Amino acid sequence: MISRPPDMPPERPTMPDRLKKQKAASFALYIGLVLLALWVVRDFIAVVAWAGVVAIALWPLLRMVEGNRWFTGRKTLIAAALTLAIALLVVLPVGIGIAQALREAHDLNEWFKSARETGITMPDFIARLPFGVQQISAWWQANLAQPLRDSPAMKGLHSTTVMTLGRQFGARALHAVMVFAFMLITLFVIFQAGPRLSGSMIKGVRRGFGEDGAELLQRMAAAVRGTVSGLVVVGLGEGALLGVAYFVTGLPHVALLGFITAIAAMLPFCAPITFGLAALWLLVQGSFAAAVGLIVFGSIVVFIAEHFVRPVLIGNSTRLPFLLVLFGILGGAETFGLLGIFIGPALMTVLMVLWTDLVR
Structure with a gap:
């Protein structure tokens, strides 16, 4: 066995080995940068996902509108119109529901006041039930027909737990509004990019x-x-x-x-x-x-x-x-x-x- 003399320099890696190591290092660097970028935009991943779902669902409609000669070259107008249509489809029903709920709030408040002072009247249909009328009537008279101002349920309506739940609901509603707003912005950008975006994705x-x-x-x-x-x-x-x-x-x-x-x-x-x-x-x-x-x-x-x-x-x-x-x-x-x-x-x-x- 022939040994290397101690004064000889160590062998340098060949060019293919160096290229392999560089590619591996570059791949690891790219993966790290991608993960870092995803971590930075982690709060907007759901926004992009929702925009992607809506865009995929409406993509045939977008291509059909773009193929019309009246809309040729008007990508910004088409994107704005489709985005506005999506916004109205969501905002209008929700707005109508909120307005209806506000109109009913007064009647609901009056019903609560009446329940606190006089209790809840037993419905007439209970007396026409084929069985269990006596037991249900006795339970209703003992628990609901009396004034409810001192009942645990009414006291619970003013507890800190209910107030905390109300604040959490408000925070979630505000978060949903922000997500929806950013989703509309993302959707507009996707629609505006149009076939160029889908073509580049397929190509990649x-x-x-x-x-x-x-x-x-x-x-x-x-x-x-x-x-x-x-x-x-x-x-x-x-x-x-x-x-x-x-x-x-x-x-x-x-x-x-x-x-x-x-x-x-x-x-x-x-x-x-x-x-x-x-x-x-x-x-x-x-x-x-x-x-x-x-x-x-x-x-x-x-x-x-x-x-x-x-x-x-x-x-x-x-x-x-x-x-x-x-x-x-x-x-x-x-x-x-x-x-x-x-x-x-x-x-x-x-x-x-x-x-x-x-x-x-």
Whole structure:
């Protein structure tokens, strides 16, 4: 074995080894800088995600408007008009609901004053119940028919816990308003960039991950678009149909109830809560037939929408089985909140593509 003389200098790394180390160091530096940038803008990630969901859902409409000869070269006008339309679709119903709630605040306050001084009168329909009338009447007389000024429930309304909850609700509402405002700004920028933005994203993904990566990105966008159609469009349809039922059964504030039902129907299995409470109100008022009719009609509408219309809209666009669509929506909502309703099916699409490639 020949040993190196002690006075000989150590071997220098060859050029390929040096390039490999430089690439590895550059890659680590890029990853660190990306993570640092994401940490800096962490509070705005949800804003960008919401803007991305809305932009993906409206992208076909944007391309169609841009293709019209009347709007050629007017990207800023198109972006401003679409952003304003989204703002009005959210602000107007919420504003109407707040105005209606403020109008009802006076009557609600008077009802609380009456309950404090004279108690709550037992509804007439309790006497017509087929069973349990005596027990319910005795409990009502002992707990609700007496003046409630000294009851623990009334005292709890003025406790520090309620005030703390009120402040937390106000802070969350202010945060939601700020998120919505920044989302509109981001959405305007995305719309203004238009096809140039989508083209650069596809080009970058194709360069980094090949054609399979570009196809996967397009399928994820289709999954988000299909989820928006399946949840939002079907939810609005359920709200409109049940709004007609509310009007026929004589419920008050039909428009507000229909709007609340439409919002609840966008979430899986939440619409029965709204029309169930409406039916309970009708039952308290003594309208037994109207309450039963509302429950039956609402159950039919929700059954058709949840088991036929919504799976077709979402499943056809994503080519996902209904079970994966359902798990994606519910699991995404549990993991990421409301935004996860749209992210979940997109992630299930990735899972389905990987599984298809694996068994191919």
